[in-house]
Amino acid sequence: xxxxxxxxxxxxxxxLRDKGYVATTTKDIAKCAGVNECTLFxxxxxxxxxxxxxxxxxxxxxxxxxxxxxxxxxxxRSDLEMFMTEYMAHITPDFVRLxxxxxxxxxxxETAPFIMKVPEAFLSALTAYFKEMEQRGKLPPxxxxxxxxxxxxxxxxxxxxxxxxPEGIANIDKQDFIRQTVTAWVEGIPQIx
Numbered sequence: 001x002x003x004x005x006x007x008x009x010x011x012x013x014x015x016l017r018d019k020g021y022v023a024t025t026t027k028d029i030a031k032c033a034g035v036n037e038c039t040l041f042x043x044x045x046x047x048x049x050x051x052x053x054x055x056x057x058x059x060x061x062x063x064x065x066x067x068x069x070x071x072x073x074x075x076x077r078s079d080l081e082m083f084m085t086e087y088m089a090h091i092t093p094d095f096v097r098l099x100x101x102x103x104x105x106x107x108x109x110e111t112a113p114f115i116m117k118v119p120e121a122f123l124s125a126l127t128a129y130f131k132e133m134e135q136r137g138k139l140p141p142x143x144x145x146x147x148x149x150x151x152x153x154x155x156x157x158x159x160x161x162x163x164x165x166p167e168g169i170a171n172i173d174k175q176d177f178i179r180q181t182v183t184a185w186v187e188g189i190p191q192i193x
Contacts, residue, residue: 021104066125096163
């Protein structure tokens with residue numbers, strides 16, 4: 001990839017993140033990249049092709065794989081905290097806004113496989129972890145895919161809300177959220193009476 005093409009891709013992905021797919025024009029991309037629109041069209045057929053090149057680059061993906069979750073200690077509480085912490089460290093507010101832009105109906109059929117790599121990596125790693133915990137005699141047989149989906153949903157939901165409402169929808173620190181969520185999963189919600 002030559003330097004000019006990379007500038008165009010970076011500009012397009014940043015604009016997609018900040019403005020969305022429909023509001024981003026090739027004129028905007030060219031201006032942001034510091035090239036004229038003719039140069040843009042010499043390098044790419046159009047906006048869609050630029051975006052599709054961008055999602056193939058590691059710098060514009062969530063860059064999540066099951067190996068991120070390899071630091072397990074085989075202790076449920078600390079391991080669940082690690083899973084949630086790693087997810088939130090890699091899925092930044094910028095990535096969340098970018099992934100929303102990648103869901104535009106005009107490009108979703110092509111971008112969905114890239115978007116789905118993030119939840120697939122989390123879910124497969126967590127499900128495998130639960131199964132290994134059962135093999136080690138530390139968990140009873142359960143529906144581990146359902147449990148993994150529940151924990152992912154909590155983690156994704158918090159991350160999405162923080163990215164969508166940076167001024168704060170809830171007054172809770174990320175680490176406090178992780179600790180309290182994991183405590184509820186591990187110990188249950190205490191009841192009185």
